[in-house]
Amino acid sequence: MTTKVTAPGKKNLETTLEISKAIRAYYAGVKLAKMEGKPVVWSYGLVPREIFHAAEAPVLYLEHLPLMIGAKQLSGHYMQIAEEEGFSRDVCAFHRCFLGCSVAKEREPYLDKFFVSPDLIVASNLPCMSETKSFLYSADYHDAPYYFLDAPINTWGKDVPEYAIDYFAGQLQGTIDFMAEKGIHVDWDRLKEAVRLSKKLVELWREIDVCRRAVPAPISSVDGLTAAYPLIQLPGTQLGVTLFERLLEELKGKVERKEGVLEDEKLRLMWFGVPPFYNMGLLNYGEKYGAVVVKSMVEYIAGGGYDPAILDPDQPLKSLAYKALIDIVNPTAENMLDFIVDAVNDFKVDGLVGVVKRSCGLLPGYMRLAKDTVYENTGVPTTIFDLDGLDIREYDDATSKANLDSFIEALLASKRR
Amino acid sequence: MGSLEKLMDIFENPQKEIDEWKKDGKKIVGHRCLYVPEEIIHAAGMLPYPTFGTPEPISKADSYFQPCACEFVRNIFDLSMDKKFDFLDTMVLCNTCDAVRHLYNMWDSYIDSVPCYMVNNPQKMYDESGIQFYLHELEKFKELMEDLSGTKITDDALKNSIELFDETRRLLKELNALRMRDIPAIAGSEFLRVSMASMLMPKEKANLLLKEIIDEVKDREIKDGDGPRIMLTGSVMDNPTLIELVEEMGGVVVADDFCTSTKYFWYETKPNSNPMEAIARFNLERSVCGHTHPVSNRYDYMNELIDDFNVDGIIYFNIKYCHPFVYESATIKKQLEEKAPVLILETDHSLSGLGQLKTRVQAFIEML
Numbered sequence: 001m002t003t004k005v006t007a008p009g010k011k012n013l014e015t016t017l018e019i020s021k022a023i024r025a026y027y028a029g030v031k032l033a034k035m036e037g038k039p040v041v042w043s044y045g046l047v048p049r050e051i052f053h054a055a056e057a058p059v060l061y062l063e064h065l066p067l068m069i070g071a072k073q074l075s076g077h078y079m080q081i082a083e084e085e086g087f088s089r090d091v092c093a094f095h096r097c098f099l100g101c102s103v104a105k106e107r108e109p110y111l112d113k114f115f116v117s118p119d120l121i122v123a124s125n126l127p128c129m130s131e132t133k134s135f136l137y138s139a140d141y142h143d144a145p146y147y148f149l150d151a152p153i154n155t156w157g158k159d160v161p162e163y164a165i166d167y168f169a170g171q172l173q174g175t176i177d178f179m180a181e182k183g184i185h186v187d188w189d190r191l192k193e194a195v196r197l198s199k200k201l202v203e204l205w206r207e208i209d210v211c212r213r214a215v216p217a218p219i220s221s222v223d224g225l226t227a228a229y230p231l232i233q234l235p236g237t238q239l240g241v242t243l244f245e246r247l248l249e250e251l252k253g254k255v256e257r258k259e260g261v262l263e264d265e266k267l268r269l270m271w272f273g274v275p276p277f278y279n280m281g282l283l284n285y286g287e288k289y290g291a292v293v294v295k296s297m298v299e300y301i302a303g304g305g306y307d308p309a310i311l312d313p314d315q316p317l318k319s320l321a322y323k324a325l326i327d328i329v330n331p332t333a334e335n336m337l338d339f340i341v342d343a344v345n346d347f348k349v350d351g352l353v354g355v356v357k358r359s360c361g362l363l364p365g366y367m368r369l370a371k372d373t374v375y376e377n378t379g380v381p382t383t384i385f386d387l388d389g390l391d392i393r394e395y396d397d398a399t400s401k402a403n404l405d406s407f408i409e410a411l412l413a414s415k416r417r
Numbered sequence: 418m419g420s421l422e423k424l425m426d427i428f429e430n431p432q433k434e435i436d437e438w439k440k441d442g443k444k445i446v447g448h449r450c451l452y453v454p455e456e457i458i459h460a461a462g463m464l465p466y467p468t469f470g471t472p473e474p475i476s477k478a479d480s481y482f483q484p485c486a487c488e489f490v491r492n493i494f495d496l497s498m499d500k501k502f503d504f505l506d507t508m509v510l511c512n513t514c515d516a517v518r519h520l521y522n523m524w525d526s527y528i529d530s531v532p533c534y535m536v537n538n539p540q541k542m543y544d545e546s547g548i549q550f551y552l553h554e555l556e557k558f559k560e561l562m563e564d565l566s567g568t569k570i571t572d573d574a575l576k577n578s579i580e581l582f583d584e585t586r587r588l589l590k591e592l593n594a595l596r597m598r599d600i601p602a603i604a605g606s607e608f609l610r611v612s613m614a615s616m617l618m619p620k621e622k623a624n625l626l627l628k629e630i631i632d633e634v635k636d637r638e639i640k641d642g643d644g645p646r647i648m649l650t651g652s653v654m655d656n657p658t659l660i661e662l663v664e665e666m667g668g669v670v671v672a673d674d675f676c677t678s679t680k681y682f683w684y685e686t687k688p689n690s691n692p693m694e695a696i697a698r699f700n701l702e703r704s705v706c707g708h709t710h711p712v713s714n715r716y717d718y719m720n721e722l723i724d725d726f727n728v729d730g731i732i733y734f735n736i737k738y739c740h741p742f743v744y745e746s747a748t749i750k751k752q753l754e755e756k757a758p759v760l761i762l763e764t765d766h767s768l769s770g771l772g773q774l775k776t777r778v779q780a781f782i783e784m785l
């Protein structure tokens with residue numbers, strides 16, 4: 001059932017507004033590059049961005065585009081187009097969304113500001129298998145050459161063996177060679193610099209995270225998700241670093257002044273799964289009870305959950321390979337579960353909210369394990385309910401709020417005991 | 418009882434084979450997926466045993482997996498929770514799809530009676546660096562099998578196992594070729610049973626029975642074998658219900674592309690003086706499954722089947738939430754339609770919605 005009771009999330013940081021401007025500028029840059037005849041790359045997931053920045057390649061990251069149009073509540077329309085094209089509703093909503101954008105005969109003016117057709121596509125099976133197949137359709141449709149970057153799953157935890165790093169580094173080299181054939185050249189010195197900047201970016205993100213642990217929470221995850229944008233699209237750029245420096249500065253000020261999202265913070269929640277981008281106000285919903293969503297796992301979906309010391313600018317490909325393979329979203333579960341337990345402890349979380357996006361092959365599979373592991377290690381409970389963060393057609397506002405109501409009330413009652 | 422009947426009986430009741438194997442204390446290694454290197458398990462003196470599902474509704478697994486995980490994986494997990502796989506000495510999975518990756522997480526965390534291991538195979542085929550990576554993984558797997566069996570795996574033992582398994586593949590392919598005839602000698606539903614039974618029993622015995630079956634059926638013509646010639650493809654098919662439905666509706670299932678059948682035997686191992694490399698290349702130089710890249714090789718293989726078996730129509734069977742095949746279906750439909758009409762059916766692994774599919778299957782067959 002679809003309802004209209006949706007609202008944008010409340011942001012309370014200056015820097016997130018700047019980040020929003022940077023996002024718009026990024027897309028305008030890609031659009032301009034296309035108009036100037038430069039080849040545009042489509043990519044997704046955990047393909048390391050540093051490689052593209054080192055080639056100054058204009059790239060459309062297709063996990064981000066659906067978020068942008070999702071926030072404007074336009075994603076359902078494009079998913080519908082993909083479904084009419086023969087894609088099942090079981091195909092990941094992100095993929096259905098950009099497949100719809102990709103083949104639409106007409107696009108809304110808002111989408112048109114961001115959408116650029118691909119000249120080449122680089123896809124990976126990291127973190128899930130979705131893109132490797134759905135991109136094939138777009139590649140065929142736009143007659144764009146396609147490179148598949150194969151990532152081994154992580155069966156080793158933090159100690160990834162050399163042969164696995166070598167394999168993925170080789171795949172990255174393959175990407176570079178593929179792009180060179182299409183006239184996009186990676187500059188080796190720029191790549192080293194990109195890795196250095198990426199390291200700096202994650203160092204800053206970790207400092208930002210430390211600030212965000214403060215009680216009361218200086219920002220909620222509504223700001224946190226926008227703040228994570230540089231991690232997703234700008235690793236390896238000075239712009240990303242500059243934005244994070246400003247963010248850190250602003251946060252430090254808030255922490256010093258003990259300025260919280262709420263004056264009387266009673267509960268701290270963590271969000272696990274894709275939040276409703278068409279209704280980010282849901283993340284503020286618990287605030288009427290004094291509950292703040294202090295952290296979201298999705299902020300880490302494209303990096304940031306690893307120790308930046310592993311990045312060595314003199315070994316750029318190996319560093320990027322290692323960082324990708326130990327990413328928390330690369331199955332199997334060990335690194336993801338460690339991350340959630342640590343975050344619950346570090347952020348003094350009282351309850352975990354797990355939402356199931358039916359069409360996602362990756363995150364729903366972790367729900368029960370995350371619930372049990374968090375409870376065993378920290379005693380913190382989890383609620384799990386269905387919520388497709390992108391497909392508003394599947395959203396039920398009343399049920400989602402009722403789930404949050406009962407969970408928060410139970411948490412408050414157990415605190416009073 | 419003829420050999421065809423014997424194999425059909427083993428398909429219905431594999432427990433006899435399991436008991437027979439275990440009575441001398443020999444071990445059984447369960448697995449899911451044809452990219453698990455069975456020859457290494459066999460060379461260690463153990464029985465590789467493919468785990469198939471059942472059409473039963475899911476019970477316990479539903480409180481562990483979300484309903485949006487493929488029902489086949491939930492079914493396998495359900496059976497493991499019910500201790501139906503406790504006869505296994507270990508379970509081996511490989512990197513084929515998101516659902517199996519989660520099955521590994523869940524098995525490893527919640528099933529204490531049978532340990533679970535994941536072989537980390539690349540998904541990119543025909544790639545030398547992938548072969549090197551995979552060889553490392555296979556060496557680790559070989560050591561694990563040696564530890565489990567207490568037997569050192571020699572090159573000779575591996576070569577013998579490769580030859581034995583290739584013999585099974587050759588025999589299944591020979592039997593399958595009898596479906597190319599204008600009137601096939603063996604029905605699709607019979608063939609699936611034979612193929613699955615030979616996958617789960619000791620190959621030494623399966624090969625003898627397969628030779629006898631070929632002799633037994635080679636001069637046969639199946640009843641009503643001149644109807645529209647159908648190929649079935651898609652997600653895992655571990656019971657013949659859908660094939661039987663097509664047969665009931667007047668279709669003749671002359672070919673299929675399932676991992677319980679043609680995918681298992683279509684290709685043989687290429688000669689190589691290093692048997693581990695032979696196994697690595699066998700697995701990474703055959704693009705038969707929906708999870709593999711590049712897809713062009715998979716299309717070539719499918720087109721070969723369509724031509725060889727003179728197919729009139731294709732039914733693409735998707736288990737709900739089976740991502741490798743659900744994603745592939747829109748793209749592959751376009752490709753295959755150049756050869757023959759395609760019907761896409763999306764349903765559960767248990768085929769609980771079969772009644773509703775009946776009308777669509779019937780209309781499709783009538784249209785051909």
Ligand code: SF4
Binds near residue numbers: 095274359
């Ligand atoms: S991780 Fe889930 S949401 Fe993201 S692309 Fe994969 S299936 Fe879609």
Ligand code: SF4
Binds near residue numbers: 513517736742
């Ligand atoms: S049926 Fe599909 S999703 Fe399920 S285990 Fe098999 S390939 Fe994976």
